[in-house]
Amino acid sequence: xxxxxxxxxxxxxxxxxxxxxxxxxxxxxxxxxxxxxxxxxxxxxxxxxxxxxxxxxxxxxxxxxxxxxxxxxxxxxxxxxxxxxxxxxxxxxxxxxxxxxxxxxxxxxxxxxxxxxxxxxxxxxxxxxxxxxxxxxxxxxxxxxxxxxxxxxxxxxxxxxxxxxxxxxxxxxxxxxxxxxxxxxxxxxxxxxxxxxxxxxxxxxxxxxxxxxxxxxxxxxxxxxxxxxxxxxxxxxxxxxxxxxxxxxxxxxxxxxxxxxxxxxxxxxxxxxxxxxxxxxxxxxxxxxxxxxxxxxxxxxxxxxxxxxxxxxxxxxxxxxxxxxxxxxxxxxxxxxxxxxxxxxxxxxx
Amino acid sequence: xxxxxxxxxxxxxxxxxxxxxxxxxxxxxxxxxxxxxxxxxxxxxxxxxxxxxxxxxxxxxxxxxxxxxxxxxxxxxxxxxxxxxxxxxxxxxxxxxxxxxxxxxxxxxxxxxxxxxxxxxxxxxxxxxxxxxxxxxxxxxxxxxxxxxxxxxxxxxxxxxxxxxxxxxxxxxxxxxxxxxxxxxxxxxxxxxxxxxxxxxxxxxxxxxxxxxxxxxxxxxxxxxxxxxxxxxxxxxxxxxxxxxxxxxxxxxxxxxxxxxxxxxxxxxxxxxxxxxxxxxxxxxxxxxxxxxxxxxxxxxxxxxxxxxxxxxxxxxxxxxxxxxxxxxxxxxxxxxxxxxxxxxxxxxx
Numbered sequence: 164x165x166x167x168x169x170x171x172x173x174x175x176x177x178x179x180x181x182x183x184x185x186x187x188x189x190x191x192x193x194x195x196x197x198x199x200x201x202x203x204x205x206x207x208x209x210x211x212x213x214x215x216x217x218x219x220x221x222x223x224x225x226x227x228x229x230x231x232x233x234x235x236x237x238x239x240x241x242x243x244x245x246x247x248x249x250x251x252x253x254x255x256x257x258x259x260x261x262x263x264x265x266x267x268x269x270x271x272x273x274x275x276x277x278x279x280x281x282x283x284x285x286x287x288x289x290x291x292x293x294x295x296x297x298x299x300x301x302x303x304x305x306x307x308x309x310x311x312x313x314x315x316x317x318x319x320x321x322x323x324x325x326x327x328x329x330x331x332x333x334x335x336x337x338x339x340x341x342x343x344x345x346x347x348x349x350x351x352x353x354x355x356x357x358x359x360x361x362x363x364x365x366x367x368x369x370x371x372x373x374x375x376x377x378x379x380x381x382x383x384x385x386x387x388x389x390x391x392x393x394x395x396x397x398x399x400x401x402x403x404x405x406x407x408x409x410x411x412x413x414x415x416x417x418x419x420x421x422x423x424x425x426x427x428x429x430x431x432x433x434x435x436x437x438x439x440x441x442x443x444x445x446x447x448x449x450x451x452x453x454x455x456x457x458x459x460x461x462x463x464x465x466x467x468x469x470x471x472x473x474x475x476x477x478x479x480x481x482x483x484x485x486x487x488x489x490x491x492x493x494x495x496x497x498x499x500x501x502x503x504x505x506x507x508x509x510x511x512x513x
Numbered sequence: 514x515x516x517x518x519x520x521x522x523x524x525x526x527x528x529x530x531x532x533x534x535x536x537x538x539x540x541x542x543x544x545x546x547x548x549x550x551x552x553x554x555x556x557x558x559x560x561x562x563x564x565x566x567x568x569x570x571x572x573x574x575x576x577x578x579x580x581x582x583x584x585x586x587x588x589x590x591x592x593x594x595x596x597x598x599x600x601x602x603x604x605x606x607x608x609x610x611x612x613x614x615x616x617x618x619x620x621x622x623x624x625x626x627x628x629x630x631x632x633x634x635x636x637x638x639x640x641x642x643x644x645x646x647x648x649x650x651x652x653x654x655x656x657x658x659x660x661x662x663x664x665x666x667x668x669x670x671x672x673x674x675x676x677x678x679x680x681x682x683x684x685x686x687x688x689x690x691x692x693x694x695x696x697x698x699x700x701x702x703x704x705x706x707x708x709x710x711x712x713x714x715x716x717x718x719x720x721x722x723x724x725x726x727x728x729x730x731x732x733x734x735x736x737x738x739x740x741x742x743x744x745x746x747x748x749x750x751x752x753x754x755x756x757x758x759x760x761x762x763x764x765x766x767x768x769x770x771x772x773x774x775x776x777x778x779x780x781x782x783x784x785x786x787x788x789x790x791x792x793x794x795x796x797x798x799x800x801x802x803x804x805x806x807x808x809x810x811x812x813x814x815x816x817x818x819x820x821x822x823x824x825x826x827x828x829x830x831x832x833x834x835x836x837x838x839x840x841x842x843x844x845x846x847x848x849x850x851x852x853x854x855x856x857x858x859x860x861x862x863x
Contacts, residue, residue: 332798433792435791436790440786441785445805448805451789453791
């Protein structure tokens with residue numbers, strides 16, 4: 164349903180439209196009762212149609228933790244009662260070169276997004292994790308290490324994998340000087356994961372307070388990007404910059420921080436950016452790259468790594484009824500560092 | 514000497530200032546009689562002070578071919594009569610990590626440029642190849658394969674290595690789809706070298722005529738960037754784009770041509786560029802990089818490769834007296850593809 168048609172409905176009709184239809188459990192499907200769902204800024208962009216491609220009714224949520232209630236006849240890897248997760252994707256072609264490489268997020272035919280995609284079973288939009296239940300193809304279901312604080316695992320399914328994927332792809336580890344730019348949902352996971360991978364981690368921020376917070380999360384030092392002298396002294400220092408700033412911003416000051424062959428990976432800003440200086444790239448053979456979420460195999464690797472290193476997100480739990488206030492606080496970047504909805508607070512009908 | 518002081522001189526004083534002082538041949542030095550020197554757009558930018566850091570008197574030229582006339586007592590690799598080349602650099606610290614990796618062009622203390630650098634021996638600016646003689650530290654002298662057309666080798670020392678270095682660094686070869694953007698001095702060498710390395714080469718240009726020319730140089734096909742349908746059909750096609758456009762330009766249409774994990778390397782434009790779209794980078798995990806000239810070891814590797822594959826630049830020979838006209842034609846991109854000065858036409862006093 165288009166925005167205008169949805170907006171024109173009465174409140175009763177809108178509520179009625181939320182009786183979400185779900186497909187029958189197919190041979191490769193896993194049915195999940197959702198226990199927790201993280202709140203991602205993408206949920207807000209989508210529900211408010213800020214990216215201009217929303218389909219209503221819209222059920223956001225792609226940081227999903229739950230228990231298996233039923234599996235299809237062909238499912239070998241999961242059984243009723245298993246603790247599982249679902250992230251940003253629920254299907255892909257699995258036949259293209261990208262899928263075969265485990266890069267389903269770059270599927271040449273387009274991965275099926277957990278919400279707002281076109282559901283091949285029912286035709287309407289796919290519906291995400293702000294819900295009681297979800298049915299997902301087994302290959303897109305993740306195993307959750309039982310040792311972790313389960314509710315704080317939810318944000319790993321989007322925020323976690325979004326920063327893990329570039330850290331893993333660029334093989335970041337011991338001996339690397341890593342800068343994490345921005346301390347929000349993504350940035351705080353970037354600091355934790357880069358630290359656990361053995362890198363020397365610098366928090367790059369405009370805020371001394373965030374700098375101090377980052378140290379408690381695992382940053383070894385802090386670079387204040389507003390301080391000209393600090394930035395000058397840090398020129399050509401970093402092997403890798405994880406840029407989590409979620410909006411358009413001037414990149415040149417950060418590019419200048421890259422060492423020879425260094426890469427800055429953009430994971431937050433998916434909009435037009437200000438210009439960059441060609442000379443800054445030529446010097447030191449620097450690179451600017453982008454990276455979007457991550458593949459299923461590497462998501463499982465991240466979850467297993469987090470299990471081994473006891474890493475979860477820092478979360479603030481909310482009831483479903485608090486979602487509008489939570490969204491407003493996300494927009495104001497007023498959360499440390501991710502809201503997670505306790506799905507037991509959603510009435511059973513939903 | 515600063516611009517204003519130089520401009521204030523009489524014509525006689527200016528000529529007198531061109532009695533270039535040269536250092537005595539030191540133990541690690543090679544003295545060279547220059548036979549040919551290529552004309553690079555950088556010569557013009559520098560001599561006309563368009564980059565704002567010219568020092569006068571200015572003797573440009575960093576695509577130098579000549580014969581050894583004398584070697585220092587400690588020089589083992591060269592002897593009188595050897596055919597040699599000198600490129601964009603004449604010295605570097607050789608002790609930093611970059612130099613130890615063979616990346617003298619990214620020397621952490623700054624490589625000494627062939628012209629316009631600060632000469633550590635004499636204090637003034639270094640003087641380049643528009644000259645009868647030059648004295649260069651042996652480690653920055655290249656061996657020229659005797660099988661090649663010597664005068665057409667000169668442009669390999671800058672235009673050649675500038676495109677070879679990224680092709681070699683990113684290990685381009687068989688099975689890679691390479692696009693070369695722009696057909697000038699750099700682009701024509703990019704087409705020849707990428708072809709010889711075994712890649713499938715597409716010329717990307719605004720000009721159908723240049724497209725046809727590129728095919729004669731080794732391009733397998735042509736993509737007209739002005740044709741919307743062609744550009745759309747080529748989305749996500751290329752593993753590697755060698756962007757030789759020498760001025761600021763919109764990068765987004767080219768970024769969209771990159772396949773998963775593809776890289777566009779900027780080698781021409783060293784100025785502020787228009788903005789790029791973050792979403793284009795995130796999709797396909799694309800990268801935009803820069804690369805500047807190349808190291809001494811890889812320059813020798815390129816020259817040896819060109820010797821084996823009989824590759825030289827397409828050149829138009831000029832006398833020293835024609836230089837002003839040639840420069841005007843370089844600025845108008847009216848040369849196929851590089852001017853080379855026959856240095857025997859320069860009077861002996863110079």
